[in-house]
Amino acid sequence: MAESLKIVALAGGVGGAKLADGISRYLNNSPITVVVNTGDDLELFGLHISPDLDTVCYTLAGLANPSCGWGRVDETWQVYEELQKLGAPDWFHLGDKDLALHLERTHLIQSGQSLSEATRILCIRLGIKDRVIPMTDQMVRTLVFTQDGSHLSFQEYFVKEQCEPVITGFEFKGIRSAKPADGILQAIEEAHLVILCPSNPWVSIDPILLLKGIRPSLQKKCVIAVSPIIGGKTIKGPAAKMFREMGEIPGSLAVAEHYKDFLTGIVIDHQDVGETGSIIDRGIIPLVTNTIMRTIEDRIQLAKETINFGMQLARKGKNLV
Amino acid sequence: MAESLKIVALAGGVGGAKLADGISRYLNNSPITVVVNTGDDLELFGLHISPDLDTVCYTLAGLANPSCGWGRVDETWQVYEELQKLGAPDWFHLGDKDLALHLERTHLIQSGQSLSEATRILCIRLGIKDRVIPMTDQMVRTLVFTQDGSHLSFQEYFVKEQCEPVITGFEFKGIRSAKPADGILQAIEEAHLVILCPSNPWVSIDPILLLKGIRPSLQKKCVIAVSPIIGGKTIKGPAAKMFREMGEIPGSLAVAEHYKDFLTGIVIDHQDVGETGSIIDRGIIPLVTNTIMRTIEDRIQLAKETINFGMQLARKGKNLV
Numbered sequence: 251m252a253e254s255l256k257i258v259a260l261a262g263g264v265g266g267a268k269l270a271d272g273i274s275r276y277l278n279n280s281p282i283t284v285v286v287n288t289g290d291d292l293e294l295f296g297l298h299i300s301p302d303l304d305t306v307c308y309t310l311a312g313l314a315n316p317s318c319g320w321g322r323v324d325e326t327w328q329v330y331e332e333l334q335k336l337g338a339p340d341w342f343h344l345g346d347k348d349l350a351l352h353l354e355r356t357h358l359i360q361s362g363q364s365l366s367e368a369t370r371i372l373c374i375r376l377g378i379k380d381r382v383i384p385m386t387d388q389m390v391r392t393l394v395f396t397q398d399g400s401h402l403s404f405q406e407y408f409v410k411e412q413c414e415p416v417i418t419g420f421e422f423k424g425i426r427s428a429k430p431a432d433g434i435l436q437a438i439e440e441a442h443l444v445i446l447c448p449s450n451p452w453v454s455i456d457p458i459l460l461l462k463g464i465r466p467s468l469q470k471k472c473v474i475a476v477s478p479i480i481g482g483k484t485i486k487g488p489a490a491k492m493f494r495e496m497g498e499i500p501g502s503l504a505v506a507e508h509y510k511d512f513l514t515g516i517v518i519d520h521q522d523v524g525e526t527g528s529i530i531d532r533g534i535i536p537l538v539t540n541t542i543m544r545t546i547e548d549r550i551q552l553a554k555e556t557i558n559f560g561m562q563l564a565r566k567g568k569n570l571v
Numbered sequence: 572m573a574e575s576l577k578i579v580a581l582a583g584g585v586g587g588a589k590l591a592d593g594i595s596r597y598l599n600n601s602p603i604t605v606v607v608n609t610g611d612d613l614e615l616f617g618l619h620i621s622p623d624l625d626t627v628c629y630t631l632a633g634l635a636n637p638s639c640g641w642g643r644v645d646e647t648w649q650v651y652e653e654l655q656k657l658g659a660p661d662w663f664h665l666g667d668k669d670l671a672l673h674l675e676r677t678h679l680i681q682s683g684q685s686l687s688e689a690t691r692i693l694c695i696r697l698g699i700k701d702r703v704i705p706m707t708d709q710m711v712r713t714l715v716f717t718q719d720g721s722h723l724s725f726q727e728y729f730v731k732e733q734c735e736p737v738i739t740g741f742e743f744k745g746i747r748s749a750k751p752a753d754g755i756l757q758a759i760e761e762a763h764l765v766i767l768c769p770s771n772p773w774v775s776i777d778p779i780l781l782l783k784g785i786r787p788s789l790q791k792k793c794v795i796a797v798s799p800i801i802g803g804k805t806i807k808g809p810a811a812k813m814f815r816e817m818g819e820i821p822g823s824l825a826v827a828e829h830y831k832d833f834l835t836g837i838v839i840d841h842q843d844v845g846e847t848g849s850i851i852d853r854g855i856i857p858l859v860t861n862t863i864m865r866t867i868e869d870r871i872q873l874a875k876e877t878i879n880f881g882m883q884l885a886r887k888g889k890n891l892v
Contacts, residue, residue: 295674296617296681326649332671337696338678346667350653353616357659360617375658 258441262287262454266447267309272549283381283437289392289457290404297352311376322347341410366431385458388428393421413488430461438467443560448478450489451508468512472564477502481521506534579762583608583775587768588630593870604702604758610713610778611725618673632697643668662731687752706779709749714742734809751782759788764881769799771810772829789833793885798823802842827855
């Protein structure tokens with residue numbers, strides 16, 4: 251049965267990539283569509299770098315570094331070491347294999363390909379069966395506003411400042427004039443199920459949701475979120491800190507509320523079982539299970555439970571509570 | 572005495588870089604000015620690549636690969652191998668250390684620095700005492716016209732096509748609106764001696780000579796060329812082939828004639844001793860010596876002989892014959 255399902259996953263970096271990989275593996279030969287945040291993209295040394303696209307692609311291709319949240323397995327650092335010797339900016343870590351992908355993506359874009367077309371070509375070359383689509387072909391850049399009145403690009407905040415500044419808000423520069431990349435709205439329309447991967451709601455999923463037409467299209471579908479907050483914390487990244495600094499208690503309830511205008515159900519961890527009542531009160535159906543993905547098997551198991559849960563809800567129709 | 576000399580060298584790639592290095596070493600702590608061809612520059616993967624500047628800088632910094640005509644010693648190829656796996660264009664060989672310099676140059680230029688300012692900064696970081704100046708901060712691109720009626724960028728001709736197409740002419744795109752980079756005309760004016768390094772007259776030295784003001788400034792100076800043609804051949808590169816295809820007999824005489832409107836003297840190899848008479852007939856003074864630079868000592872020796880010869884001629888004044 252699973253093979254014939256049409257699934258769209260919205261994803262940011264590591265957590266999102268892991269679940270997307272679990273879904274891809276669970277659905278076996280049937281390709282899924284992964285819509286990926288590009289608000290974190292940056293231009294460095296003349297190169298177009300798309301960290302979330304890279305993480306998703308490396309993970310789906312089985313090339314991701316398993317020990318850290320980004321980059322490639324068996325990576326080398328020849329160029330980076332030389333950049334440091336040359337006194338070049340070294341806050342953004344560029345592995346040699348990773349760099350090759352940035353170079354070729356930049357080459358494809360400069361040859362006239364859109365980011366989504368470049369991504370399609372690179373996925374074929376990386377042997378990825380799934381359809382990975384950047385959220386937009388226009389430039390959208392996430393800015394993080396901080397307590398001292400300044401703002402940073404997302405990568406400056408995330409990598410250079412190690413998420414230390416206290417945030418006061420976000421801006422997604424270019425979002426008003428950006429359109430979802432070709433194929434995204436159609437994929438959502440045709441999907442049996444849309445899954446919001448356990449990615450940062452503020453900076454990974456929100457930019458996707460803010461693109462013209464995305465939110466209305468989700469309101470017509472069965473949408474399941476997998477909470478990135480477990481026991482008030484995140485496995486990776488600043489989502490919990492962001493909830494706190496935005497005046498909300500980090501938890502699965504906060505995640506459910508973040509998406510409340512279109513969310514059908516939410517998958518939360520055993521640690522958050524205490525939040526089920528409040529989530530149901532908001533008209534959203536929770537599924538309590540293990541959401542920590544340590545192994546490939548964990549990814550597949552979480553994907554399977556999320557899909558089965560979502561398909562049950564989808565069959566019941568949109569208004570469940 | 573040598574320390575107080577002001578020398579300007581015009582150079583392209585390998586041969587030019589070697590003699591520039593010999594001059595630099597011979598003059599010891601006194602910096603020389605090396606004006607370098609940028610007609611061979613290219614944009615690849617979004618990066619600004621300046622092959623001749625790189626060769627000159629690596630050679631002066633003692634970082635050049637001694638066995639081939641380009642690139643760095645102790646180079647690694649991690650990125651290049653990955654580019655090949657990704658199906659990226661691989662005709663231009665990009666070593667990891669070399670790539671780091673391309674990245675940082677591109678970064679400096681995108682930060683608002685001119686190519687000459689970026690070069691100045693990179694030279695400091697590479698520990699180069701001499702002043703290396705790209706011939707211009709504007710974009711000049713050498714096109715090679717071939718017998719089949721098409722044209723190629725210089726690097727396509729040189730690297731991709733291995734200099735195989737028969738050439739019919741050259742165009743230096745952008746040369747009319749380009750100006751010599753800041754400091755070049757003044758350095759020539761103040762120089763005791765200008766040396767045309769043994770670089771390709773057609774594609775390494777000609778672009779420099781065609782820049783506004785260069786040729787008139789050279790006509791006022793003592794200018795010595797070191798012939799890149801030895802026994803009708805070149806050590807590296809297509810200069811001899813180009814002379815033939817342009818309808819001239821490759822030799823030191825052809826080199827002397829190429830520069831006849833401003834050249835004072837020419838240093839030629841023992842193998843070309845038979846050409847001295849014809850060279851003198853053109854009003855140019857030849858010096859016959861060993862011009863093949865196999866070792867560092869060869870470079871210094873050739874530099875010493877060229878400078879001593881040039882200074883003798885300079886003291887006699889411009890009109891010698």
